[in-house]
Amino acid sequence: MDFVETILNLDRRIIYTIVALLVLIPLIKPFSLPIKPTPEVIGIFREIDKLEAGDNILIAADFDPASKPELMPMLEAVLAHCFERGIKPHVLTLWPSGPGLAQQAIERQAEKYDKKSGIDYCFLGFRYGNVAVILGIVSSITDTFTTDYYGTPTRNMQIYQDVDAVRDMDYILDIAAGATVEGWVVYAAEKAGVKMGASCTAVSATAYYPLLQADQITGLSGGMKGSAEYETLLSGKYGVPKGDATKGMDAQSAVHVFIVLSIILANVCYFISLKREDEERRRA
Amino acid sequence: MTIGEIIGVWLAAGLTLMxxxxxxRDNAFFKLGEHLYLGISVGYFVNIQYHQVLVPDVIRAIRVEHDFWVIIPSLLGIFILLRLVPSVAWLSRMSFAFYIGGFAGVAIPNVIHGYFLPQLAETLRPFNAGLGNNLNQIVILLAVFTVLIFFFFSLEHKRIVGGISRIGLFFIMISFGASFGYTVMARISLLIGRFQFLLDDWIRQTILRL
Structure with a gap:
């Protein structure tokens, strides 16, 4: 069997092993490739950075553990950004499997910045109903979320004395693993006239570019790369340590180079094999 | 790390390796992990629904706030579950009728106003925003028109219509290619996430510290 045939009949487990090594080696020994923030991610960072201390931001953590590596770093970075600037985040999730991760992120960042629940931030938790929940908080947050995640009634909270609906928010950010971004744009941002940004898994990023093109969202962060760019911006301006997304980008780049080379090599070998078959047929 | 956390990390690492x-190849360990994942997810889902939905929105509303209006939507919710009982399954139709009717009423004007019209306006933007933007606008218009023709099946895709729909297919392929590239990135990110967990939480935090 020559090289072309070997490549075309390569055992998939060899490819898996190479990919595993290309992920593992940069994680053990990073080579710190530069991360250049794109205008899409800058669009979110700039809007949040423009807010003043005491302003409110609604963060929808609509993702579950399956998207944790892509979106959890974004949630942590945005929360750190808010607390760094004295902005009050109101965090909720429309995903039943989302509260656990959101709780981890908000408690970790609140402890780091010594912020108090009900005063500096509120973790509203989960309510079933997707669009119904969005429409509910467009009217009243405290009526829709009568208690926060920990069971504390929201109506008496200090944070809800001056704000009670989406229109009182200064920015909305949906960190989404599914198709909730359209819902937030249509039923919250457009209805209440509040600017919005979206952070999504890489798989769904292409679906949201039309929203960005039409200025329905100010920025778009796609997958782990988007999160790494946000971490880079935050680190550059406020010295906040970079998180897991940045650490993963070397491995991401290494695997991408391997996949691109593999696609080229496999295609070249495929066309060579076609040519050979053609020649053999002609000879026969 | 507490003993509980260490056990949790070992369990998670074991399940990841499974x-x-x-x-x-397909094996019994994989099957065990797969079934555990499904069972635990359902259990977690039920738990969250009970503590985050039923307790505050129904039980607390009736017992503490004496808001008896919540009985009506609760009943409609129970009717949906009655689909499992063939003799009274018809009751679920009332709930679905209410849900579909209400949601359509809410969705249609909002989606037209908040999604369809802004996207339409963006597609039909005037050519007065500089050369680069105007070129972008031409590409967008061309893509929208040709892809719409591609999905227009009332005319046979031959001659001019066939040619235009082939251009539409070209744009669709570019879109699929971009989506596939992003999908590869997403899947590799998930692998990186698991490897980060195995290296940091499992090997560095539990094994090397023992």
């Missing part, structure tokens, strides 16, 4: 074992 799932990875599928890369070699």
């Amino acid at each position: 799932m990875f074992s599928f890369i070699y």
